[in-house]
Amino acid sequence: MINDILLSNNKAKGHRPYFFSDETIERVLNITMAVAGELAVTRERLDTLERLLQLKQVVTDDEIECFIPNPEQAQKRQRWHADYIARILRIVQQELEAIQQPDENNRNMEEILEELGRS
Amino acid sequence: MNRTDEKAQAMNLPPVYNHVEKHGAFPEISHDENARFNFLTNLNRHLDSVVKPGNKVAFDKRIKPWFQERTGHDFHTSAEVKEAMRQDTYYQMSSALRRAMLEMTQQASRSMVLRQIDSLADKASFYNNQRPETLTLDPDLEIPHYLKIVDYHCLPGSYYTEYIADDVANAAADDARFFVTTAGKFGELSDGSSKALVNFLTHNYPKFNPRRILDIGCGAGHNLLALAMGYPDAEVIGIDVSAPMLRYGHARAVSLGVENVRFIQANAETIPFDNDSFDWVQSTMFLHETSTRAINNIVREVYRVLVSGGLMLHVEHAQNTPDMSLFEQFMRDWDTFNNNEPFYRVMHQMDKTEWMKSAGFQSDNLLQFGIHIVNNNNHRLTGDGFQTRQNVFGAWKE
Numbered sequence: 001m002i003n004d005i006l007l008s009n010n011k012a013k014g015h016r017p018y019f020f021s022d023e024t025i026e027r028v029l030n031i032t033m034a035v036a037g038e039l040a041v042t043r044e045r046l047d048t049l050e051r052l053l054q055l056k057q058v059v060t061d062d063e064i065e066c067f068i069p070n071p072e073q074a075q076k077r078q079r080w081h082a083d084y085i086a087r088i089l090r091i092v093q094q095e096l097e098a099i100q101q102p103d104e105n106n107r108n109m110e111e112i113l114e115e116l117g118r119s
Numbered sequence: 120m121n122r123t124d125e126k127a128q129a130m131n132l133p134p135v136y137n138h139v140e141k142h143g144a145f146p147e148i149s150h151d152e153n154a155r156f157n158f159l160t161n162l163n164r165h166l167d168s169v170v171k172p173g174n175k176v177a178f179d180k181r182i183k184p185w186f187q188e189r190t191g192h193d194f195h196t197s198a199e200v201k202e203a204m205r206q207d208t209y210y211q212m213s214s215a216l217r218r219a220m221l222e223m224t225q226q227a228s229r230s231m232v233l234r235q236i237d238s239l240a241d242k243a244s245f246y247n248n249q250r251p252e253t254l255t256l257d258p259d260l261e262i263p264h265y266l267k268i269v270d271y272h273c274l275p276g277s278y279y280t281e282y283i284a285d286d287v288a289n290a291a292a293d294d295a296r297f298f299v300t301t302a303g304k305f306g307e308l309s310d311g312s313s314k315a316l317v318n319f320l321t322h323n324y325p326k327f328n329p330r331r332i333l334d335i336g337c338g339a340g341h342n343l344l345a346l347a348m349g350y351p352d353a354e355v356i357g358i359d360v361s362a363p364m365l366r367y368g369h370a371r372a373v374s375l376g377v378e379n380v381r382f383i384q385a386n387a388e389t390i391p392f393d394n395d396s397f398d399w400v401q402s403t404m405f406l407h408e409t410s411t412r413a414i415n416n417i418v419r420e421v422y423r424v425l426v427s428g429g430l431m432l433h434v435e436h437a438q439n440t441p442d443m444s445l446f447e448q449f450m451r452d453w454d455t456f457n458n459n460e461p462f463y464r465v466m467h468q469m470d471k472t473e474w475m476k477s478a479g480f481q482s483d484n485l486l487q488f489g490i491h492i493v494n495n496n497n498h499r500l501t502g503d504g505f506q507t508r509q510n511v512f513g514a515w516k517e
Contacts, residue, residue, distance in 0.1 A: 001284050008230035010275035013268075014459045017218065019211040026215050033219045037158050037227075065139035065150050074135035081161035082132060089165065092212050096173035099180045099209065 022101070036088050044077060131326070133160035133302040140307040141151040143374025144243050144367055146232050146291050155227045156295070157210030160302045162220050167302070171446075178211040178446050195384050200449040217243045218457055221273050228292040229275070233282075238284040243408070247371035250378075254369040256362050257384040264359060265410040267461070273459050278338065278361040290339045290367035306494050312403050312434050312509055313342035314493035317349030319511075329353050329398035333424065335387035335417065340368030340380070342434075346401065347372075347380045353398075358385040388416035395426045403434040418478040425516045430449050432513035434490075436466050465517040479513035 048067045136156040204210045270277045305311035334343040336355030347355040369382045400421045455463040
């Protein structure tokens with residue numbers, strides 16, 4: 001018998017690269033992304049539940065398990081995922097925008113304060 | 120197309136996993152597993168289209184000026200680019216997220232497969248027992264060093280580990296993983312490379328009518344089946360060192376009703392067939408997961424088993440070109456170091472012409488061309504990376 005829970009989470013053979021100067025940051029990032037994924041899964045399950053409730057008034061576990069969204073509902077879910085991921089990774093998008101934008105959009109508050117105080 | 124579909128296509132949303140066609144040997148997928156894959160295909164799309172391109176922006180606007188100011192000169196090598204990029208916080212975040220996505224995808228695929236490992240093995244056996252004569256396994260075959268030294272694509276246990284008798288778990292996990300990490304860009308059955316190859320050959324070489332085709336390193340047979348369907352009169356044989364992949368691939372073939380195929384457990388360095396016995400020898404994204412010693416043995420073996428006038432082709436990463444920027448060379452190497460693909464870089468740097476000539480192929484008979492992946496799920500292909508167009512090289516044997 002295998003322990004499928006632990007086996008599913010095995011490490012692959014080969015050194016794992018860490019990208020941040022402090023590995024702890026990367027551990028937290030990985031846990032955060034896993035939680036983000038599980039929230040997405042819960043959101044889809046809730047979507048299923050809501051649609052079934054609308055449809056039938058009464059919901060059973062089998063109904064949730066067997067629910068397959070129609071193409072339009074499925075596309076709405078994809079839209080939700082895209083929106084959700086962009087929201088979670090907002091800081092990465094904003095860092096990129098900061099690099100792309102002119103320097104005057106990224107001035108620090110001390111400097112602005114000094115300038116505003118001057119005139 | 121209604122307006123919802125138009126919007127989805129404009130935003131290049133990945134295919135919904137619930138609606139992707141599955142073959143008979145595929146695992147059962149629960150509601151939440153489907154949702155997990157939907158999240159991961161979307162995460163992959165976001166990283167690929169929004170986060171990853173930002174590395175070039177960070178490089179141009181931040182890293183290059185910083186390096187030039189510090190050293191007084193421009194970058195001379197891709198190693199210098201790598202060292203500078205590693206210190207950049209945008210690159211750190213982008214890479215950490217991509218590595219996290221790759222590991223999460225493996226976890227999602229394996230947790231789905233391993234919870235049903237027994238029934239999955241039974242299902243594969245059900246199909247395999249319908250046509251046992253076309254699946255030949257060799258329990259004594261030694262797994263090559265290049266596969267044992269690292270788990271490719273971060274798949275724990277790699278392609279060959281067996282957890283139970285008649286196991287197909289890691290093959291099934293890799294099947295699901297491939298679809299998710301490519302966000303379905305290779306089609307619902309992940310065979311878009313070989314469909315494209317068949318299209319190219321039937322269009323450009325209409326007189327080429329192979330009777331026997333050998334697919335080396337065939338894995339779970341995705342591409343082999345597309346070749347068999349493209350040339351239904353040919354006998355198509357796949358060899359691979361992994362028993363789980365062959366069991367799963369063969370079950371897949373039976374479930375899809377593809378009959379002109381055979382799967383044999385063997386090492387491509389010692390092909391178990393006579394001289395001059397194949398009209399076409401094919402590999403698809405196989406060579407970059409081997410080693411220098413192995414590919415030198417492989418090309419000699421391929422030359423040996425090809426008939427005169429036969430064709431060798433490899434769908435494989437193109438080598439770096441002189442006009443490729445140091446930044447581009449650095450980015451092409453990302454998977455080498457961070458997705459457990461250590462031999463990838465060698466394929467980028469290797470002179471394939473000399474390699475083919477070393478086995479006996481003549482300069483005048485060498486080929487190199489690009490193919491556009493055939494996608495059957497109405498998912499728009501964007502960009503010009505390897506996920507939309509693949510490089511093919513090879514040679515005709517005189």
